[in-house]
Amino acid sequence: MILEFDAEVFRWAARTQDWFFAAVPDEASADIREIPRMRRGFGAVRVRAGIGGSTWSTSIFPDAARGVYILPLKQAIRRAEAIGGDGVVHVRLEVLDA
Numbered sequence: 001m002i003l004e005f006d007a008e009v010f011r012w013a014a015r016t017q018d019w020f021f022a023a024v025p026d027e028a029s030a031d032i033r034e035i036p037r038m039r040r041g042f043g044a045v046r047v048r049a050g051i052g053g054s055t056w057s058t059s060i061f062p063d064a065a066r067g068v069y070i071l072p073l074k075q076a077i078r079r080a081e082a083i084g085g086d087g088v089v090h091v092r093l094e095v096l097d098a
Contacts, residue, residue, distance in 0.1 A: 001035060001095040003028045009073065011085050020078060021070040022089055024060060029068040032060070032095060045069065050092035052081040060093075 007022035024032070032045060044059035054077050060069040071091065073083060083089055 001031065003031070003091075003093045003095070005091055005093075006088050007071070007091050009083060009085065009087050009089055018085070020073040020083070020085065021063075022073060022091055023063070023066055024069040024071060024091075024093070026068055028093075029062075032069055035095060035097070038097070046096040047071070048094040048096060051077060051083070051089050054080050055092075057096075 003024075005025050005028055007024065009020055009022050012019045012021060035045075043062040045061075046057070046059050048055060048057050049071055050056075051073075056074065056077060058072060058074070060071050062068075063070045071093070073089075077083070081089070
């Protein structure tokens with residue numbers, strides 16, 4: 001399954017550093033939840049993500065507060081694509097767990 005969408009970037013402050021994520025939209029999150037797959041820790045789903053000219057392999061995680069999956073944005077990707085602490089990014093997401 002390949003999805004493309006615009007997502008808001010948000011910051012989560014951890015004890016030692018800030019983490020940045022992009023929220024997968026409601027409808028796309030619902031589609032991902034319907035895919036039959038083996039359960040992984042924390043409900044993680046393996047994906048290949050792309051923003052701009054950058055692609056990377058990672059996992060998305062369910063966020064109970066938002067009711068959607070969230071995509072972690074690595075510092076290297078944020079630097080390469082000039083992604084700030086807020087705003088909107090265009091994401092290409094290929095779900096690898098299926």
